[in-house]
Amino acid sequence: MNTKLTLRLEEELIKSAKKHANIVGKSVSQMVADYFSLLDKKSFKKTIQLTPIVKSLKGSLKNTDVDENDYKSYLEDKYR
Numbered sequence: 024m025n026t027k028l029t030l031r032l033e034e035e036l037i038k039s040a041k042k043h044a045n046i047v048g049k050s051v052s053q054m055v056a057d058y059f060s061l062l063d064k065k066s067f068k069k070t071i072q073l074t075p076i077v078k079s080l081k082g083s084l085k086n087t088d089v090d091e092n093d094y095k096s097y098l099e100d101k102y103r
Contacts, residue, residue, distance in 0.1 A: 030055075 032040075037051075044051045073081065 028055075 040051050040054065044054055047054075049057075
């Protein structure tokens with residue numbers, strides 16, 4: 024059974040959502056329903072078991088100044 028849901032959103036956001044819905048060939052209602060469906064699936068998703076190697080590495084960069092840009096620079100230097 025379909026039930027009506029009213030959302031209050033900024034006008035620009037609504038325009039953007041309608042434009043995107045038109046591009047992907049769906050209604051805004053269908054996009055919202057798809058999103059809610061994804062949220063529901065994620066809430067029931069089981070916790071992924073980490074491998075021993077990943078467990079040993081987890082948190083190893085905590086409290087360091089290393090960020091994504093450092094990693095990008097490392098890869099750029101490595102593959103030049």
